[in-house]
Amino acid sequence: MRFGGWRNLRLGRVAGIPVHVSPTWFVVAAVITVGFQPFVARTFPDLGSAGYVVTFAFAVLLYVSVFLHEVSHALAARAFGLPVRGITLHFLGGHTEIERDAPTPGRDLLVSAAGPAVSLALGGLALAASIPVTADIPEYLLRVLAAANIVVGAFNLLPALPLDGGHMLRAAVWRFTGDEHRGTRVAARAGQVLAVLVLAVPFAVAGGRPTTFGLLWGVLVAFMLWSGATQSLAVGRMRARLPDLDPRRLLRRAVAVPPELPVSEALRLARERGARSMVITNSAGAPTALVNDAALAAMPEERRPWVPASDVARPLRSGMVVGVDMRGEDLLRAMRHELTSEYLVVDEQGRMLGVLAASDVDAALAGR
Structure with missing residues (x-):
């Protein structure tokens, strides 16, 4: 199995579903470990080089959360009788490969909503767990993990493909118009619009003077959104032609x-x-x-x-x-x-x- 040309590593199975991790995950883990170290250093100036251990622990915890997000999609799909080929963790997060689309908009919406719901729940749990913790570093990790999961859950709810919220928008348009392909077009175009807007975020956050890290991250996310939305449009057009395949x-x-x-x-x-x-x-x-x-x-x-x-x-x-x-x-x-x-x-x-x-x-x- 490959992602972006890299051969993925097999971690095992969850409920019979194969789980893989792309080698690109290690690249992102390194970026998080190095990129977030200055933030840890400002909070804990006495840690020194041990701050890298904290940021690496955050990277691992974040991807455990991403893994649980994808497992929720997989189990929801299985509950509706949709075959799941596998789960892959990669540099942009994770991906659950479901063999075919849900046959109804209601099921499509529920499968799509499962991931953000779990991310938001994990964020709430991490925040609640941090309250009784008195040790500085564990409390810090729990709080940043809570913030990250809430951001991931909220971001995924944005109504734009390829995000989960885009799939939910697709299901809603499908439900109210009776046209699955129109739902795909609407949600995919929303994804392309969001990709353009994301490019402006680093400038808005930094008052017009974005950091190199923020600019690169914005470009990467925008590229992911644009590519996913464009691919969804192409797949939607293809699926619209399926009934004529004779x-x-x-x-x-x-x-x-x-x-x-x-x-x-x-x-x-x-x-x-x-x-x-x-x-x-x-x-x-x-x-x-x-x-x-x-x-x-x-x-x-x-x-x-x-x-x-x-x-x-x-x-x-x-x-x-x-x-x-x-x-x-x-x-x-x-x-x-x-x-x-x-x-x-x-x-x-x-x-x-x-x-x-x-x-x-x-x-x-x-x-x-």
């Missing part, structure tokens, strides 16, 4: 060829019959392999009369066969079980109708 409309006409037929002859036969794909069949006429477009294109023309068509074909496996009645998400789910470039499309009786190219499906989802 093998009947996308399949390529195919010609059956025997395995020993030279590639050049197979291509000639395909041209004569107006076919764009070729299926290898056995002596009984049953399909056994699909000619791979990439392998065919890579073969030099002078070799084609001497190479049998079976040499540029992939053996047909059960996952490479899709029914003509599969549409939308059902079709994509079937394709995900066997990732390949070509699929054989069959009718209800198992008879070959043609070939579905993954590139054609991608183009349809992209609106090309």
